């Protein structure tokens with residue numbers, strides 16, 4: 001490549017800082033399943049210092065139970081009434097209207113005529129998906145394709161607001177951060193004790209009951225201050241992780257804690273363990289129980305995507321395809337589960353809607369593990 005054609009690329013990590021300098025509103029995207037673990041306080045401080053508006057966007061809200069979302073909302077409000085938090089599902093395009101309205105409102109009250117918006121966040125939190133959901137385009141580049149000087153593109157959000165399509169990646173600064181965001185697997189961690197303590201502290205500051213439940217009745221623990229190496233030792237004793245000479249194997253214990261955190265057993269909410277149950281019944285109750293607190297019940301594709309993430313449903317085997325319906329809030333959800341083809345599922349749902357006198361306004365299909373699922377939502 002000759003010099004004339006060379007594109008001067010800005011390293012990915014510098015883009016986040018450039019975005020903060022250039023934009024009026026910064027969307028700090030975090031993973032809604034683990035908002036504290038995917039926040040970067042240093043960058044938040046910097047945004048505050050620069051007197052820029054930050055909106056904390058908790059993405060992947062479709063994967064988080066409603067009661068946990070509510071708890072986060074009140075925690076953030078309590079901690080800092082000035083920090084705006086918005087829950088979004090970029091893949092389901094939910095919450096994006098609220099986010100746009102917040103951006104507009106801020107620019108309006110600050111009399112900023114031509115507003116610039118930028119997106120920053122750790123890898124894999126869904127920055128590009130959010131840009132696509134906000135702009136309705138598929139132009140967002142991966143954060144790693146750095147190049148703010150030449151490659152940058154501003155996309156119109158409204159007539160007067162533009163958004164930078166290159167998100168700023170916050171590079172994890174050390175091994176502990178990589179562990180917290182799940183970028184290093186527990187097996188590969190060299191020094192697991194510190195991150196294990198950080199994980200327990202993070203969860204404990206959200207709700208000490210999570211830590212208490214994990215430690216069990218034999219370990220007494222009252223507050224976050226007591227989460228230290230001593231506690232890891234007690235947990236190791238409980239698991240009977242003894243090394244040579246009967247000394248507690250701290251590394252093994254810490255790795256185990258990290259394994260449970262990364263696997264969802266130890267987290268803000270429990271990810272259900274796999275079961276290989278064979279479903280004999282023709283009742284869809286085992287599916288609809290997962291929809292009780294679901295926020296986007298009127299969107300069939302959102303329902304499918306939510307259900308496909310539930311391991312309990314991915315692991316069941318049905319003896320015969322199931323069809324059934326349930327009224328949830330104002331909607332009636334018709335579910336076909338276990339059909340051989342997507343088309344067969346659709347047909348079953350449409351037939352049931354007709355028989356029951358339901359007018360479908362949203363339909364969508366997908367898979368829960370090996371089971372085909374088709375959803376119709378109507379009234």
Ligand SMILES: Nc1nc2c(ncn2[C@@H]2O[C@H](COP(=O)(O)OP(=O)(O)OP(=O)(O)O)[C@@H](O)[C@H]2O)c(=O)[nH]1
Pocket residue numbers: 059060061062063088089090091092121122123124125126127128129130142143144167169
């Ligand atoms: N369920 C769910 N998955 C999402 C959502 N947003 C993004 N994802 C998934 O999360 C993964 C990462 O999304 P990206 O948009 O590539 O994340 P990113 O932050 O741009 O990632 P980098 O390019 O690595 O910095 C992809 O598999 C997305 O499909 C969401 O709202 N819900």
